[in-house]
Amino acid sequence: MKNRPQYALTSVDHALRLAVLLQVEGPLSVSDAAERLGVARSTAHRLLSMLVYRDFARQGEDRRYHAGPVISLTADSQSRTALLRTVAMPHLHALVGRLNESANLLVLAGDYARFIASVEGTQALRVGTREGMVFPAHLTSGGKLMLADLTSDERAELYAAERWDGREDDRPDLGALDKELAVVRDRGFAINKDRTESGVTAIGRGIRVGDRVEAAVTVSMPTVRFDESRLVDVVSALALTARDIEHDLQDALRVESHP
Template identity: 90%
Template sequence: MAQDRAQKNRPHYALASVDHALRLAVMLQVEGPLSVSDAAERLGVARSTAHRLLSMLVYRDFARQGEDRRYHAGPVISLTADSQSRTALLRTVALPHLHALVGRLGESANLLVLAGDYARFIGSVESSQALRVGNREGMVFPAHLTSGGKLILADLTPAEREELYAAQRWDGREGERPDPAALEQELAVVRDRGFAINKDRTETGVTAVGRGVRVGDRVGAAVTVSMPTVRFDESRLVDIVSALALASRDIEHDLQAALRVEA
């Protein structure tokens, strides 16, 4: 039952305007300021539509407009400046490598970070195939169910995981808390393999394979490829994991170079 509650499939009655507004809020929160043109380009909508969406976010304090006329995260969703800039830099560095992954494997590619006990998608590039996994940017899923989340959790110390999944932190959603012993066993396998798989655990009909990305001396992010489960075959696993390993290595290299420049 807990697994069923954790699954997240796009509703048939999804409202594009709501989806656009929520995606904009996440962009402002994790990436920093956006102009109306930036927002329109990212969402694939007209400038007038982007302006109306941003105006509503300002009205509800999810955004604010600065003197430079760009829109910033509002008081409802503001992060610390360091967290925001580091996440934005990671996304910027990773995006070319996500595009390369899509070109190599023909499947959608994503970048995830840990947000409490959730995995947050901060970058996503869709495959061009007719049957594909859509853009997941801004979405969150329970970390222990996602391929990328498991890789980041596996690099935490036992004490850090114990704190993250302490029973008292899960009051009101105890049925969704993973079994600690089973989770430790699964994460041991992930550490041994160096990659993780999520088959239908967060979204019915979707399979993802992930590889960790080191940020400093820790696995602070993960790069994943997502595909329809009907197209997943274990015979592809060697190619997928090899491509992920290259992408992870290149992201780490470029991130280190970018951080040196910042310093």
Template identity: 70%
Template sequence: MKNRPSYAIASVDHALQLATALQVEGSLSVSEAAERLGVARSTAHRLLAMLVYRDFAAQDGDRRYVAGPVLSLGAHSQSRTALLRTLGLPHLEALVERVGETANLQILAGDHVRFIGSVECKQALRVGDREGMVFPAHLTSGGKLMLADLPEEQLDAFYAEEKWADRPGERPDVAALRRELRTVRERGFAINAGRTETGLTAIGRALRPDGGRAEAAISVSLPTVRFSEEKLPHLVAALALTARDIEQDLVRALARGA
């Protein structure tokens, strides 16, 4: 399980948070960056200037900061991702209150999953903030849900042997993965039992605002020592309720032209 390093450097953490925000949400002004981090405008300006220097950020014509050439979002448009995150976070907070565990929002970026929102629970032993992290999709609960909705030819392309030639030990057993994805489709939820991190269990649910293919996924992550089969129905029900609420908010926002 990943925990915040005891030697964490605040300026590095702040710079990484800004890079993540630019990558998944879109542009930021100096004032917005300062408010996001809870720092002075001068500090935010220095951090953004360093990101520009290293090509993680750039300035547009309105003097706002945008993702630079080093960063590439891939699967989603920035506006759509920003809207999804903005609408999803309050519901993740409600989910955390409901189940007492950390909640996450994820999108698919190629054959990986990117965490675009995360709300930590308040328990002393907990799964930490995952925002900005990237994991192989076939290992995560949310990733499996989104993979399960892909066309067969896209799944074939993701896990073609030649694509994994330089890392053959990491390529999943495709036949076993297909069987697992069929089970995921039938159940409507997915479980990650220590696949991404030892000692972590996560349960995921897909988001399908238009009723079609999964656009994103939400998950609850908790220390495996606190997970039991008896808890699963409660967690799945809470995820279903949260997914419905986010989907409804997204549909309404898109109808308004947000």
């Protein structure tokens, strides 16, 4: 279970978020970084300069900042993730408008679910941004949906004992997980109530591209505000959002492949 530290250091949080953005989305200008963090350009520049100093970032000839050797991923991974986020953002904002709860976009990263986009609700009591964070996939609503779309062999390989050396206590029981994921497949949505963060409940829906669930969209809310009577409305809103993201992403991929 993951909870925000009582005495969180904002500057450290900002630097780590920037590092994740560079890793999973690709190059950022100083203005881009400032806008994403909600800080002044001068602050963003200082943060990026420190990341460059520690090799978490590098500055290209175009003056934009790229992932450095410490965190660099393949260009294809960055491009696909960045495109998915760009396409999904307007729909996440629309989802927040419908439900007034925070909305998120997740992708699978090994046995973790990574939040690549997050839009906060506007209520005073709300779940804050989770962008850049990772949680065990088998505990999150979005992660369950993506795991449920894997074959039994793919899940067995992902949770093979030798891959969990040093993390044995956190490794899920594969038989129990398979049963839970079968229910998720049948229902078409998943719920995470207090399993990753105390006091937070999330409901998720998969985003299918082609024949695979490549991402998931979720709504997260304070558990005290979660009521099963809202479930039909939330799941319906998620289904509409997932459908719209799938449609726009397919269009964007066609344009990208036939410029």
